[in-house]
Amino acid sequence: MANPLKGKKIVLGITGSIAAYKACYIIRGLIKRGAEVQVVITPAGKEFITPITLSALTSKPVISEFFAQRDGTWNSHVDLGLWADAMLIAPATASTIGKMANGVADNMLITTYLSAKAPVFVAPAMDLDMYAHPSTQKNLDILRSYGNHIIEPGTGELASHLVGKGRMEEPENIIRVLDEFFASSDELSGKKVMITAGPTYEKIDPVRFIGNYSSGKMGFALAEECARRGAQVTLITGPVQLKTKHSRIRRVDVESAEEMYAAAQIYFPDADAGILCAAVADYRPETVADKKIKREKEEELTLHLQATQDIAANLGALKGKNQLLVGFALETNNEQQNAEGKLERKNFDFIVLNSLNDAGAGFRHDTNKISIIDRKGRTDYPLKPKTEVAQDIIDRLVATLSPGF
Numbered sequence: 001m002a003n004p005l006k007g008k009k010i011v012l013g014i015t016g017s018i019a020a021y022k023a024c025y026i027i028r029g030l031i032k033r034g035a036e037v038q039v040v041i042t043p044a045g046k047e048f049i050t051p052i053t054l055s056a057l058t059s060k061p062v063i064s065e066f067f068a069q070r071d072g073t074w075n076s077h078v079d080l081g082l083w084a085d086a087m088l089i090a091p092a093t094a095s096t097i098g099k100m101a102n103g104v105a106d107n108m109l110i111t112t113y114l115s116a117k118a119p120v121f122v123a124p125a126m127d128l129d130m131y132a133h134p135s136t137q138k139n140l141d142i143l144r145s146y147g148n149h150i151i152e153p154g155t156g157e158l159a160s161h162l163v164g165k166g167r168m169e170e171p172e173n174i175i176r177v178l179d180e181f182f183a184s185s186d187e188l189s190g191k192k193v194m195i196t197a198g199p200t201y202e203k204i205d206p207v208r209f210i211g212n213y214s215s216g217k218m219g220f221a222l223a224e225e226c227a228r229r230g231a232q233v234t235l236i237t238g239p240v241q242l243k244t245k246h247s248r249i250r251r252v253d254v255e256s257a258e259e260m261y262a263a264a265q266i267y268f269p270d271a272d273a274g275i276l277c278a279a280v281a282d283y284r285p286e287t288v289a290d291k292k293i294k295r296e297k298e299e300e301l302t303l304h305l306q307a308t309q310d311i312a313a314n315l316g317a318l319k320g321k322n323q324l325l326v327g328f329a330l331e332t333n334n335e336q337q338n339a340e341g342k343l344e345r346k347n348f349d350f351i352v353l354n355s356l357n358d359a360g361a362g363f364r365h366d367t368n369k370i371s372i373i374d375r376k377g378r379t380d381y382p383l384k385p386k387t388e389v390a391q392d393i394i395d396r397l398v399a400t401l402s403p404g405f
Contacts, residue, residue: 010085015045269320
């Protein structure tokens with residue numbers, strides 16, 4: 001059986017919590033599975049567990065300070081961030097979580113976190129009231145929005161002898177999270193996925209356009225998730241203020257529906273799957289003024305609109321036997337009926353439905369609440385950060401693709 005953690009380089013961050021002793025079990029478990037572990041500990045963390053113990057377990061010096069000695073040698077947080085395949089902060093106190101969320105780089109652990117290119121996993125550990133406090137929950141939401149993975153704490157007796165949610169998850173469960181993460185990292189290896197994202201802008205004149213509120217966040221999250229799982233991703237995006245991170249993402253910037261249509265025609269035929277997440281304009285002005293339209297005495301302006309190219313219907317017609325096509329439906333009424341109709345008309349393999357009637361879903365949110373509909377039925381999901389919604393969608397993509405591989 002494959003061992004996903006074998007050969008992986010893990011930076012383990014330890015902070016000032018009574019749960020710091022559990023880090024020893026995490027280290028032993030990771031090393032037993034073939035991982036290489038480098039500990040970075042905060043000054044407060046050393047009050048709970050000694051660097052000698054940690055160094056003995058990892059066979060590496062423990063890093064705590066920027067400057068190792070008084071001879072000019074120093075520890076590079078940048079090198080650590082580049083070295084790691086994953087960074088795990090366990091236990092993570094409320095203080096450290098707050099610093100991570102707000103970029104307070106006052107110790108070696110936080111600077112390493114800010115420099116990390118690898119996925120970051122955070123295992124909170126604190127008293128139940130600290131964990132439930134709105135500031136802590138807000139900081140955790142910020143970390144989720146950054147793409148960090150939060151390993152939810154368990155419920156039980158705490159150091160205060162109170163009982164509630166806040167105790168760090170058990171070491172074996174934390175290791176299993178990492179194991180499952182790396183196990184899924186090659187599911188799409190060798191596959192090509194085309195994704196559309198963001199809005200399109202249809203010009204009225206040189207300064208005005210018809211557009212929509214799409215931020216592109218959902219499409220970009222899907223692109224990052226596909227790339228993480230090994231796919232070569234082509235991301236065709238309308239005008240957004242987002243950046244891609246993964247090296248396996250090829251970004252193609254467009255503005256109008258016509259430009260997005262042309263790009264999709266180029267890249268979809270060579271793809272194993274297409275995910276149409278963009279909010280493409282359905283109509284565009286028949287004519288575009290070459291100069292700014294002035295408001296003179298007229299109180300009304302009449303625009304004649306014509307339909308844009310239907311990207312989804314066109315790709316659905318082009319779709320080959322071994323290709324998969326996923327659509328999105330953002331609805332305000334008759335959600336199920338409209339989504340099922342679109343599934344059939346556009347020849348999608350499955351469609352992702354979300355409703356503007358659900359709080360926290362749709363445009364400009366960091367969260368989304370979806371249902372996935374295919375010809376076998378409907379699966380509903382709770383409100384989640386878009387990074388986690390992307391995982392659910394790509395899980396279904398992988399499951400749908402698998403029989404044809």
